[in-house]
Amino acid sequence: MTPSVPSSARIRIGSAPDSWGVWFPDDPQQVPWQRFLDEVAEAGYAWIELGPYGYLPTDPARLADETRDRGLTVSAGTVFTGLHHGPDVWDRTWAHVADIAALTRAMGAEHLVVIPSFWRDDKTGEVLEDRTLTPAQWRDLTAQTERLGREVRERFGLRIVVHPHADTHIDTEENVNRFLDATDPDLVSLCLDTGHYAYCGGDSxxxxxxxxxxxxxxxxxxxxxxILAAVVADEVPFGPAVARGVMCEPPGGVPALEPVLDAARALDVDLFAIVEQDMYPCPPDKPLPVARRTREFLRSCGRPGSPL
Incomplete structure (x- = not known):
């Protein structure tokens, strides 16, 4: 039986530089930032994320002008952390976080997406550390993440949302559950990425x-x-897996997004749902048609009274 969907639930659909093949602040294989902003608006999205810090202009006044001129609003910034390494990495982590959080806040957004560090290099596959955390590392990860949530909220008025990600220590159902059970709900929320969670065997x-x-x-x-089955069998790192096409255009893969969006609506809370079509590297003319089709598909997932 389909659950009753509260009419007050609001899902705000957006996209991100990632959907245009952007993984780095500066890379000759990526489209220029002006083209990304032009095309994301043309594809029908009103919300965007900042992407890798330095890809979009970091001057708040200029970025505000560029987004406003295209009818775009920023939903979140993104930071990368290795908080399981304990207090010794705090100062370095905060130096990375502070500038991004300041720009995110200046753009009127309220969320900071936190991605854990990779245990193996996402390009070369070089193993950087053990893929399994020790109990002490788990304690450092949860305590330091709570500290980050507190500091970001107090200093910038933002809420952190931690992003389970392939080839990190917060990946599978077991590890995500363990992380959530060990952290304070008032300080730490989750950015559920349906593709990464399925990649790691989870049910969104x-x-x-x-x-x-x-x-x-x-x-x-x-x-x-x-493709995922082959990637897992061959122990392919995440970057090369993306190059193989493991992340595919909806609705051609899993999980089915309609049930995910129905479950999200049933929470009766406002949520951002940001399309991230991993496809680095990609031809410059590929993203826009994919983004248009994805936006139309997501509109078809809406319900009367709660359009997407």
Whole structure:
């Protein structure tokens, strides 16, 4: 039976530089930032993330002008952290976070997406550290993440949303549950990325239904199950897996996004749902048609009284 969907639930759909093949602040294989802003607006999105810090202009006044001229609003910034390494990395982490948080706040956004560091290099596959955390590292990860949530809220008025990610220590259902159970809901929410969670064997609908109060933000993407099976069998790192096409255009993969969005609506909270179509590197003319089709598909997932 389909659950009753509260009419007050609001899902705000956006996109991100990632959907244009942007992974780095500066890379000759990526489209210029002006083209990204032009095309994301042309594709029908009103919300965007900042992407890698330095890709979009970092001067708040200029970025505000550029986004406003295109009818765009920023939903979140993104930071990368290695907080399981303990207090010794705090100062370095905060130096990375502070500038991004300041720009995010200046743009009127309220969320900071926190991505854990990779245990293996996402390009070369070089193993950087053990893929399994020790109990002490888990304690450092949870305590330091709570500290980050507190500091970001107090200094910038932002809420952190931690992003489970392939090839990190917060990835599988077991590790995500362990992380959520060990952190303060008042300080730490989750950015559920449907593609990454499926990549790591998780069920997004089950996670939303089990930890609904922790879901603070969504990233929408799908994986190709056949490519994923080969990637897992061959132990392919995440970057080369993306180059193989493991993240595919909706609705051609898993998980089905309609049930995910229905479960999210049933939480009766406002949520951002940001499309992240991982496809680095990609031809410069590929992203816009994909983004248009994805936006139309997501509109078809809406319900009367709660359009997407």
């Amino acid at each position: 609908v089950k996670l939303i239904e089990t930890y609904g109060e922790r879901i603070g933000y969504l990233h929408l993407k799908q994986v190709d199950p056949e």
